[in-house]
Amino acid sequence: MxxxxxxxxxxxxxxxxxxxxxxxxxxxxxxxxxxxxxxxxxxxxxxxxxxxxxxxxxxxxxxxxxxxxxxxxxxxxxxxxxxxxxxxxxxxxxxxxxxxxxxxxxxxxxxxxxxxxxxxxxxxxxxxxxxxxxxxxxSSVMRLFGRVFKDKKEELALTFMLMLGLIILVSSLMYFAEHEAQPDKFPDIPSAMWWSVVTLTTVGYGDIYPVTTLGKVLAGLSAILGVGMFALPTGILGASFVEEIQKQKAGRKCCPHCGGEL
Missing domain, CATH: 1.20.120.350 (Voltage-gated potassium channels. Chain C)
Structure with a gap:
């Protein structure tokens, strides 16, 4: 023993x-x-x-x-x-x-x-x-990451579901707007999802882009929505990090494994 x-x-x-x-x-x-x-x-x-x-x-x-x-x-x-x-x-x-x-x-x-x-x-x-x-x-920093994700798992899960729903919605709309004009670029909704992810994350590779008026309007709205949508998890995690750091500065003793106060 x-x-x-x-x-x-x-x-x-x-x-x-x-x-x-x-x-x-x-x-x-x-x-x-x-x-x-x-x-x-x-x-x-x-x-x-x-x-x-x-x-x-x-x-x-x-x-x-x-x-x-x-x-x-x-x-x-x-x-x-x-x-x-x-x-x-x-x-x-x-x-x-x-x-x-x-x-x-x-x-x-x-x-x-x-x-x-x-x-x-x-x-x-x-x-x-x-x-x-x-x-x-x-690493205490890595453990801090773990506590933050654990504390905000519900909020992050909700944000992920919203992002997934937005990707599906934008992909579907873009498919119907661009399929006839560009059947090779938007052959189906799953293929349009690649464009949605690239646009909503504001990466914009430029390999696929809309040519119709409706498609361009949708692309502009998608880019604006993407900025706000993908900023949500950043804000949630940032606020949680601040809370954890303030806890430590306040002198509260926390369990290094679960993050609970001792």
Whole structure:
């Protein structure tokens, strides 16, 4: 029990004065950073051919470390009161967001043994870039992001639904306005959705544009609506960030995991 608790303390975010935990945190952070660099460099064909063996050895080492860390977390989590029950406690721990991130960090490696399609294997190897998500555990800024999204999930979900509805509406109207004039550019409503997204986000690639008077009017209105619609989530998140920062400045102690006041 004592060993299990100590292992949990080491692999969790270091507390002041815990040298072993600090060293472990630094090692994991460095390994995450090097993994991201390795994935980027491995995409360069010349480097991949020249250092293929080195990349493979480093990948095996990284997977071994991350796998051991994942297993150690599942094994030692029962030292916490909320996960005290060996079976149900571990199951609840496994489905925590951070635990899922830990699993995703190693899953592509093991899945590559199942698939024989080279395209699938390449895609799985590229998914290693998501190991950077493990930084969430060690970064207070990333945890702040998580709390903000959790606090405003209903508002953000509503905004997303409004944006989706607007995209469908604009796509449908533009299809009926432009289909006859440009059947190759607006052959159907799903194809018109690409134009809607580009216009509503004010990106405006210029590859597809209206030529009819009605289409141009709709395009202008869509651009104006897009500015307001896509500003909504920015405002929601910005206000929530200000609230969280004010909480911290006010000296309120908050749980680093759930954001609740202590």
């Amino acid at each position: 004592v060993i299990r608790k100590r292992i949990w303390e080491i692999i969790e975010v270091a507390k002041p004065g815990d040298t072993a935990s600090k060293v472990f945190d630094f090692f994991i952070l460095a390994l995450i950073f090097l993994n991201v660099v390795a994935v980027i460099l491995e995409s360069v064909e010349a480097l991949e051919r020249r250092f293929h063996l080195a990349f493979e050895v480093f990948e095996l080492f990284s997977v071994a470390v991350f796998s051991l860390e994942y297993v150690a977390r599942i094994w030692s989590c029962v030292s916490l009161p909320q996960y005290a029950k060996p079976l149900t406690g571990r199951l609840r721990f496994i489905f925590k967001p951070l635990s899922i991130i830990d699993l995703v960090a190693v899953l592509p490696f093991y899945l590559s043994f199942v698939s024989v399609d080279l395209r699938v294997i390449r895609m799985l190897r590229l998914l290693r870039i998501f190991r950077v998500a493990k930084l969430t555990r060690y």
